[in-house]
Amino acid sequence: MQDLVFYFIAGCACVFAVLAVTQRSIFHCALWLAMTLLSVAGVYFYLEAPFLGAIQILVYVGGIITLFVFAIKLTAHIEDKSIRQLNTQWLPAALISLLLFYILIQAFASHPWKNIIPNAPVTSLQVIGRSLMTGYALPFEFMSVILLGALVGAIVIGKVKK
């Protein structure tokens, strides 16, 4: 029963991802990407990581998708359906990604996954908070510097030069 839930969410995510990279209208692509990210958030909830699922919905679906929609609307005429969205090398690209997928499947198939059972303790929010403030404090502070840099850089690049 639990497995069926996962198969449903994973199938949805895969179908939505394919739609997000193949749709003609770029606006529809952004919406399918939102659905894919929601399905991935469902996978996080299934994996007993509710905090990460909530962050996924807040940051990705609430923030990044909105930014994508703004960018699509600001670069107005490009969402016209008559414009070709794929370049001329779609066939070699499809072959390369299928080959990569095949290689990855072969690599995964050589490992005995059935023997691995989840025996780790469920990661609670307290554990994440404590890790962020103790063991991972340095990367956490680096992250705030990166976010500040991205913020200032975005304003500087986006400013209209007089």
Added chain:
Amino acid sequence: MTPLGYFTLMSAFLFCTGIYGVLTRRNLIGILISIELILNAANINLVAFNKYLGSSDGMGQVLALFVVAIAAAASVVGLVLIIAIYRNAKSVFVEDFNLMKE
């Protein structure tokens, strides 16, 4: 519980879909969308391995949080760059940006 292999399989599929999108899209925004797919594929693996083989400090989920933050910063800067390029070149298609080739 679902075997760990299915999670890696799903993440591999999302990753390859993202690679296909990066290679075939003409639209810069479409390429950014595909990059978001790739980053999410990595995140699924981090969270799944944290659940199955995790350490006591929740390393996988902490790293996944960092990946989400990096992805947000990257897409913000990417979208602003696209808008700045669009203002100059009046286009968002990659084949129009061959200034360095000439």
